[in-house]
Amino acid sequence: xxxxxxxxxxxxxxxxxxxxxxxxxxxxxxxxxxxxxxxxxxxxxxxxxxxxxxxxxxxxxxxxxxxxxxxxxxxxxxxxxxxxxxxxxxxxxxxxxxxxxxxxxxxxxxxxxxxxxxxxxxxxxxxxxxxxxxxxxxxxxxxxxxxxxxxxxxxxxxxxxxxxxxxxxxxxxxxxxxxxxxxxxxxxxxxxxxxxxxxxxxxxxxxxxxxxxxxxxxxxxxxxxxxxxxxxxxxxxxxxxxxxxxxxxxxxxxxxxxxxxxxxxxxxxxxxxxxxxxxxxxxxxxxxxxxxxxxxxxxxxxxxxxxxxxxxxxxxxxxxxxxxxxxxxxxxxxxxxxxxxxxxxxxxxxxxxxxxxxxxxxxxxxxxxxxxxxxxxxxxxxxxxxxxxxxxxxxxxxxxxxxxxxxxxxxxxxxxxxxxxxxxxxxxxxxxxxxxxxxxxxxxxxxxxxxxxxxxxxxxxxxxxxxxxxxxxxxxxxxxxxxxxxxxxxxxxxxxxxxxxxxxxxxxxxxxxxxxxxxxxxxxxxxxxxxxxxxxxxxxxxxxxxxxxxxxxxxxxxxxxxxxxxxxxxxxxxxxxxxxxxxxxxxxxxxxxxxxxxxxxxxxxxxxxxxxxxxxxxxxxxxxxxxxxxxxxxxxxxxxxxxxxxxxxxxxxxxxxxxxxxxxxxxxxxxxxxxxxxxxxxxxxxxxxxxxxxxxxxxxxxxxxxxxxxxxxxxxxxxxxxxxxxxxxxxxxxxxxxxxxxxxxxxxxxxxxxxxxxxxxxxxxxxxxxxxxxxxxxxxxx
Amino acid sequence: xxxxxxxxxxxxxxxxxxxxxxxxxxxxxxxxxxxxxxxxxxxxxxxxxxxxxxxxxxxxxxxxxxxxxxxxxxxxxxxxxxxxxxxxxxxxxxxxxxxxxxxxxxxxxxxxxxxxxxxxxxxxxxxxxxxxxxxxxxxxxxxxxxxxxxxxxxxxxxxxxxxxxxxxx
Numbered sequence: 001x002x003x004x005x006x007x008x009x010x011x012x013x014x015x016x017x018x019x020x021x022x023x024x025x026x027x028x029x030x031x032x033x034x035x036x037x038x039x040x041x042x043x044x045x046x047x048x049x050x051x052x053x054x055x056x057x058x059x060x061x062x063x064x065x066x067x068x069x070x071x072x073x074x075x076x077x078x079x080x081x082x083x084x085x086x087x088x089x090x091x092x093x094x095x096x097x098x099x100x101x102x103x104x105x106x107x108x109x110x111x112x113x114x115x116x117x118x119x120x121x122x123x124x125x126x127x128x129x130x131x132x133x134x135x136x137x138x139x140x141x142x143x144x145x146x147x148x149x150x151x152x153x154x155x156x157x158x159x160x161x162x163x164x165x166x167x168x169x170x171x172x173x174x175x176x177x178x179x180x181x182x183x184x185x186x187x188x189x190x191x192x193x194x195x196x197x198x199x200x201x202x203x204x205x206x207x208x209x210x211x212x213x214x215x216x217x218x219x220x221x222x223x224x225x226x227x228x229x230x231x232x233x234x235x236x237x238x239x240x241x242x243x244x245x246x247x248x249x250x251x252x253x254x255x256x257x258x259x260x261x262x263x264x265x266x267x268x269x270x271x272x273x274x275x276x277x278x279x280x281x282x283x284x285x286x287x288x289x290x291x292x293x294x295x296x297x298x299x300x301x302x303x304x305x306x307x308x309x310x311x312x313x314x315x316x317x318x319x320x321x322x323x324x325x326x327x328x329x330x331x332x333x334x335x336x337x338x339x340x341x342x343x344x345x346x347x348x349x350x351x352x353x354x355x356x357x358x359x360x361x362x363x364x365x366x367x368x369x370x371x372x373x374x375x376x377x378x379x380x381x382x383x384x385x386x387x388x389x390x391x392x393x394x395x396x397x398x399x400x401x402x403x404x405x406x407x408x409x410x411x412x413x414x415x416x417x418x419x420x421x422x423x424x425x426x427x428x429x430x431x432x433x434x435x436x437x438x439x440x441x442x443x444x445x446x447x448x449x450x451x452x453x454x455x456x457x458x459x460x461x462x463x464x465x466x467x468x469x470x471x472x473x474x475x476x477x478x479x480x481x482x483x484x485x486x487x488x489x490x491x492x493x494x495x496x497x498x499x500x501x502x503x504x505x506x507x508x509x510x511x512x513x514x515x516x517x518x519x520x521x522x523x524x525x526x527x528x529x530x531x532x533x534x535x536x537x538x539x540x541x542x543x544x545x546x547x548x549x550x551x552x553x554x555x556x557x558x559x560x561x562x563x564x565x566x567x568x569x570x571x572x573x574x575x576x577x578x579x580x581x582x583x584x585x586x587x588x589x590x591x592x593x594x595x596x597x598x599x600x601x602x603x604x605x606x607x608x609x610x611x612x613x614x615x616x617x618x619x620x621x622x623x624x625x626x627x628x629x630x631x632x633x634x635x636x637x638x639x640x641x642x643x644x645x646x647x648x649x650x651x652x653x654x655x656x657x658x659x660x661x662x663x664x665x666x667x668x669x670x671x672x673x674x675x676x677x678x679x680x681x682x683x684x685x686x687x688x689x690x691x692x693x694x695x696x697x698x699x700x701x702x703x704x705x706x707x708x709x710x711x712x713x714x715x716x717x718x719x720x721x722x723x724x725x726x727x728x729x730x731x732x733x734x735x736x737x738x739x740x741x742x743x744x745x746x747x748x749x750x751x752x753x754x755x756x757x758x759x760x761x762x763x764x765x766x767x768x769x770x771x772x773x774x775x776x777x778x779x780x781x782x
Numbered sequence: 783x784x785x786x787x788x789x790x791x792x793x794x795x796x797x798x799x800x801x802x803x804x805x806x807x808x809x810x811x812x813x814x815x816x817x818x819x820x821x822x823x824x825x826x827x828x829x830x831x832x833x834x835x836x837x838x839x840x841x842x843x844x845x846x847x848x849x850x851x852x853x854x855x856x857x858x859x860x861x862x863x864x865x866x867x868x869x870x871x872x873x874x875x876x877x878x879x880x881x882x883x884x885x886x887x888x889x890x891x892x893x894x895x896x897x898x899x900x901x902x903x904x905x906x907x908x909x910x911x912x913x914x915x916x917x918x919x920x921x922x923x924x925x926x927x928x929x930x931x932x933x934x935x936x937x938x939x940x941x942x943x944x945x946x947x948x949x950x951x
Contacts, residue, residue, distance in 0.1 A: 314810070
């Protein structure tokens with residue numbers, strides 16, 4: 001039975017492969033009571049209660065009216081109650097700064113009814129047998145995929161404790177209740193810590209999910225409170241947490257050097273000299289690893305190069321600098337960014353090939369048809385106004401602050417890995433292939449991730465470390481990429497171009513929308529990862545007449561998902577053009593947005609946009625910013641809205657444009673609807689970070705390449721926003737209705753910022769910005 | 783045999799290559815991994831430590847250039863009983879970290895700032911912290927945490943339901 005994790009349709013196809021693997025079936029876990037008991041035995045240590053079957057759709061049941069449930073594979077979170085009363089909750093997904101190591105255990109603790117101060121959180125093992133296939137950090141999916149299952153886990157544990165207490169105390173279960181990690185007996189006023197019943201609870205039958213009573217939102221005690229990150233104290237005291245912090249006895253250190261021209265192959269190098277350098281233990285060529293199960297051939301790869309293994313990181317870096325490698329670049333990439341710009345600009349007035357979408361049920365026999373609807377030609381003919389505009393955005397690097405690193409040990413026919421990986425199960429599986437061992441003999445330990453943003457969805461660095469470790473059999477190897485490696489060998493956010501045309505009728509309403517999208521392909525037929533365009537983007541999802549075409553340039557510069565894949569660029573082009581249309585319509589921008597939404601109802605498609613939630617965040621942010629108020633000279637508000645990853649965010653930027661195109665962003669207001677917010681601290685951090693991340697990218701982020709060589713190497717050529725440029729922020733979370741299930745905030749927080757600022761610049765100066773980054777146009781953020 | 787003065791102790795770094803940046807001596811030789819590598823060219827500030835009390839980029843200082851300077855790393859801030867400094871406590875309470883990778887450097891920079899300027903303005907903070915990148919963009923919380931550590935703002939700490947929500951200083 002195919003039980004692959006079902007991800008929202010808006011995510012690119014390759015993300016599905018990243019999560020599921022193209023050939024792997026993820027088996028559902030259906031622990032019976034025996035499996036449960038066996039599991040508790042494995043967990044060991046003190047009195048253990050944990051492991052519960054969560055099977056079938058019930059685990060993911062969502063209230064009526066909610067977006068279609070994400071039917072993820074069931075999994076088993078677990079809880080350990082120790083004799084001293086402490087409760088350990090294991091967090092199964094990678095933590096990369098999105099706060100999930102705090103957030104998911106909160107869901108369990110809430111329904112378990114234990115005091116948060118009694119809880120210790122530990123990172124779980126990577127174990128598909130226990131957790132199914134969804135131990136990953138991506139797509140803002142951790143919350144929606146685990147919301148019901150985690151709560152069910154906590155409620156199951158609580159029910160078993162109550163059953164055990166009832167048996168042990170000979171008190172009917174109906175007379176017992178719980179609170180603050182205690183079983184309570186109201187009639188007698190007595191109370192007992194959970195730990196008194198843990199041993200017996202582990203022998204109780206696992207209750208049916210359907211028999212559980214979950215708390216309602218108004219009954220939550222923990223969720224909805226501001227809870228600080230569970231690793232905060234370790235972070236502020238410098239304790240080892242991250243992939244880079246792993247240390248093992250007898251460990252050696254490695255660097256890895258790849259062809260400056262992307263995808264070139266190492267032929268030979270100055271081996272004798274390198275091996276003669278102080279501290280160098282070994283140096284060797286690692287052949288490319290191109291297994292299609294772990295790399296999408298249409299999104300580029302650049303595995304293969306020269307490894308230097310040394311006694312210290314510094315010795316390995318020094319030797320790397322002295323490497324002289326002969327590269328075979330005969331099949332390396334040759335793309336040049338400036339040529340892409342010229343070709344797209346020249347073809348802006350033409351149509352491309354139709355963008356095809358699946359109509360009807362998906363599957364191998366799915367019907368494909370152009371995304372078009374209505375008759376744009378007729379609409380343009382009868383329009384009161386027709387607008388055209390050409391937009392451009394560049395390649396962008398993830399630039400997470402922890403350069404890629406992995407520690408690996410190949411010994412006794414087994415490979416063991418310690419890695420900051422967003423898809424650790426994929427890393428573990430690929431490492432087994434590289435090491436030539438059975439999957440059961442490959443073990444990956446998740447570390448905290450020093451920034452992911454999608455970069456660590458690719459496991460390329462895990463595989464490199466595995467290959468090096470295999471050669472260094474018996475000694476643990478820590479691979480450390482330099483920043484220069486990290487910036488050149490990214491899976492970049494692809495650049496792209498949009499040639500828009502749209503029509504307004506005599507009432508200023510949007511009647512037709514046309515886009516010729518210029519993007520990239522590695523295989524000559526399909527867009528690369530995160531280089532695609534779907535007709536679900538607002539306003540394409542609501543406009544009556546739509547025509548969508550694309551031109552794909554052959555270009556194998558590797559691409560991959562970056563925070564809000566596709567949306568992180570489309571939000572700029574679409575929402576800037578929407579403002580152009582609003583201005584042309586003569587309407588206020590807020591009114592034009594609401595009119596274009598055309599209602600307040602739910603979407604027709606399961607993952608589509610709910611117009612009422614969209615309208616609500618737009619109205620809310622307008623109130624927060626006092627939209628329409630008088631502003632000082634050269635200073636204005638700009639609005640933008642975007643829906644992605646099931647999240648609704650509207651932002652207004654308060655921007656002043658000074659002499660010499662100096663831009664001061666004084667403040668950004670944001671209203672977001674992610675459904676119920678279980679940890680306001682975490683959600684707020686994502687929203688604040690997303691806004692400033694967006695501002696950083698808008699002004700400065702640009703990766704360029706000539707003949708397949710990336711031009712930027714370090715932060716002096718790829719500046720990130722710094723403290724003085726950070727605006728004041730005011731954020732607000734709204735929940736249109738409790739019927740909507742919670743969604744993740746990491747990705748939808750960022751996209752609206754881009755056009756909010758450029759629309760404000762237009763409102764302040766009359767200058768329309770159709771190109772990112774703004775530094776290319778002479779603007780400077782101060 | 784070379785030694786360094788780190789966190790009040792004399793530590794042996796053996797016959798280390800004197801060109802080794804302090805960063806890698808701390809991390810590889812001494813196992814003090816709280817100090818982080820981010821760029822290697824003094825652009826990001828993740829490797830910030832104190833040298834005789836002043837914030838410096840440890841990726842730029844060869845250990846061969848060091849003699850008896852007093853070096854303080856993130857591991858040396860808290861008291862021997864584990865008591866956090868006001869800056870560390872504010873970082874925890876204001877929930878500053880997202881991924882957390884840059885925060886050791888941020889805390890070292892903020893600690894040095896408050897030592898010389900116990901009551902900094904926003905502009906003072908911006909100037910002192912501008913050498914430290916945070917890719918997760920926690921800047922507004924860093925500002926607030928520094929004000930809290932300086933005693934100039936109320937904490938929005940853990941479980942403080944009355945705290946103003948969503949308004950960053």
